[in-house]
Amino acid sequence: MAEKLWDGRFDIPTDKSVERFTSSIATDSRMFREDIEGSIAHSRMLVSAGILSSDEADAIEKGLREIEKDIAEGRFVHDDSLEDIHMHIESALTGKIGDTARKLHTARSRNDQVALDVRLWLRRETEEIITGLHTLRRAFVDLAEAHMGVPMPGYTHLQRAQPVLFSHHMMAYYEMFTRDAERLKDALKRINVLPLGAAALAGTPHPIDREMTRSLLNFPAVSANSMDTVADRDFVAEFLACASICMMHFSRISEELILWSSSEFAFIQLSDAFTTGSSIMPQKKNPDIPELVRGKTGRVYGHLMNILTLMKSLPMAYNRDMQEDKFPLFDGVDTLKSVVDIYIRMLPNMKVLADRMRSSCEKGFLNATDMADYLVEKGLPFRKCHSVVGKAVAYALSLGKELQDLSLEELKGFSELVEEDLFEALSVESMINRRKSAGGTATENVQKAVNIAREVLAQE
Numbered sequence: 001m002a003e004k005l006w007d008g009r010f011d012i013p014t015d016k017s018v019e020r021f022t023s024s025i026a027t028d029s030r031m032f033r034e035d036i037e038g039s040i041a042h043s044r045m046l047v048s049a050g051i052l053s054s055d056e057a058d059a060i061e062k063g064l065r066e067i068e069k070d071i072a073e074g075r076f077v078h079d080d081s082l083e084d085i086h087m088h089i090e091s092a093l094t095g096k097i098g099d100t101a102r103k104l105h106t107a108r109s110r111n112d113q114v115a116l117d118v119r120l121w122l123r124r125e126t127e128e129i130i131t132g133l134h135t136l137r138r139a140f141v142d143l144a145e146a147h148m149g150v151p152m153p154g155y156t157h158l159q160r161a162q163p164v165l166f167s168h169h170m171m172a173y174y175e176m177f178t179r180d181a182e183r184l185k186d187a188l189k190r191i192n193v194l195p196l197g198a199a200a201l202a203g204t205p206h207p208i209d210r211e212m213t214r215s216l217l218n219f220p221a222v223s224a225n226s227m228d229t230v231a232d233r234d235f236v237a238e239f240l241a242c243a244s245i246c247m248m249h250f251s252r253i254s255e256e257l258i259l260w261s262s263s264e265f266a267f268i269q270l271s272d273a274f275t276t277g278s279s280i281m282p283q284k285k286n287p288d289i290p291e292l293v294r295g296k297t298g299r300v301y302g303h304l305m306n307i308l309t310l311m312k313s314l315p316m317a318y319n320r321d322m323q324e325d326k327f328p329l330f331d332g333v334d335t336l337k338s339v340v341d342i343y344i345r346m347l348p349n350m351k352v353l354a355d356r357m358r359s360s361c362e363k364g365f366l367n368a369t370d371m372a373d374y375l376v377e378k379g380l381p382f383r384k385c386h387s388v389v390g391k392a393v394a395y396a397l398s399l400g401k402e403l404q405d406l407s408l409e410e411l412k413g414f415s416e417l418v419e420e421d422l423f424e425a426l427s428v429e430s431m432i433n434r435r436k437s438a439g440g441t442a443t444e445n446v447q448k449a450v451n452i453a454r455e456v457l458a459q460e
């Protein structure tokens with residue numbers, strides 16, 4: 001059993017079962033780099049505060065760098081009696097450099113130390129996710145540009161509604177993932193605050209210089225209230241809320257890709273390299289990636305609920321409950337990152353079945369609104385047009401036909417205002433390209449949206 005760093009007031013050793021139960025090393029060891037980076041900055045600051053000599057700080061830094069290497073190269077033994085990554089590293093440092101190591105924890109508590117490690121760790125991970133989302137957004141813009149002009153049915157209630165450009169549909173996802181990236185950038189402002197210096201909860205009587213630590217660790221701000229600093233896990237909940245919304249978007253596109261790759265839709269084909277087969281049915285090619293993404297969404301939502309529930313009712317300031325924040329946070333980050341990564345690889349390999357998308361626009365009365373709009377332009381009030389076209393639809397349905405299959409005479413039977421030019425108005429290209437209202441699906445609008453997105457991406 002390793003020597004405990006806090007056992008001065010205890011008469012009998014901790015029960016083994018307690019050590020196992022309270023240990024978090026298996027989870028929090030992945031923050032070892034952040035723990036070491038934070039300790040090195042803290043020790044440099046202690047030099048300028050006159051608490052450590054520079055020789056002592058040099059010895060601490062050298063020892064910590066060796067430990068960092070040992071951990072990175074797998075030469076570090078976990079011991080539940082040392083609880084967490086902070087105590088493992090401090091104990092290893094004591095083993096390496098002796099008593100000087102015992103000065104490192106001056107003016108510091110594990111309460112502000114763990115808050116620092118999590119913030120440093122999450123700051124880097126969030127930046128990586130934002131970079132991943134940038135690549136993903138570019139993949140949507142690439143798809144939009146590569147298939148510009150391809151019409152597909154647009155749906156409401158999963159019923160064919162009006163034709164849209166496939167590119168317009170892709171750009172809708174570009175917008176969603178852009179908002180996700182913006183949300184994460186905003187969350188980063190609140191993640192990126194230095195907690196070190198709050199000590200256990202009340203601050204410290206030692207003459208520390210938090211401003212110096214802030215600058216060494218590259219934080220734009222120092223936390224304001226020592227109690228809030230060690231009690232706050234808002235930034236974890238906020239990250240997981242952003243991650244959940246982002247996963248919701250992934251789940252929605254996944255659902256669409258699953259539907260679109262069915263024989264019923266047949267709008268796309270996922271590449272063989274990104275699908276799997278069935279162990280019994282030789283014909284199967286299954287969209288397992290989007291299915292798993294849809295499934296993993298539940299995990300991330302669960303992690304958000306976990307943190308919110310973990311933190312509710314906790315009295316100020318630090319409580320050990322908070323150690324339970326690591327698993328949901330780490331798994332939330334890992335899951336989102338793996339999803340962003342697999343989508344970046346899968347999307348460019350997706351085949352768009354343009355003919356099938358186009359021909360699907362010809363069936364299902366996607367032009368009914370346009371016939372009504374045509375009559376509006378000829379002077380009929382919209383509600384009247386709606387009912388006229390409704391009757392024409394019912395008539396066509398009874399013959400198993402579409403509106404554009406009816407003759408001019410048949411159509412005139414519903415309104416005298418119908419002329420030969422109706423057929424042009426009911427064509428798929430015309431329906432799409434007439435929708436020039438801002439944000440609408442006309443090709444020139446969508447091309448403009450693509451150009452703007454390219455500029456935005458180039459400037460990021």
Ligand code: ARG
Nearest residue numbers: 024084110111114320322323
């Ligand atoms: N392992 C702890 C956590 O993750 C570190 C802080 C422990 N502080 C304490 N007073 N026991 O929250």
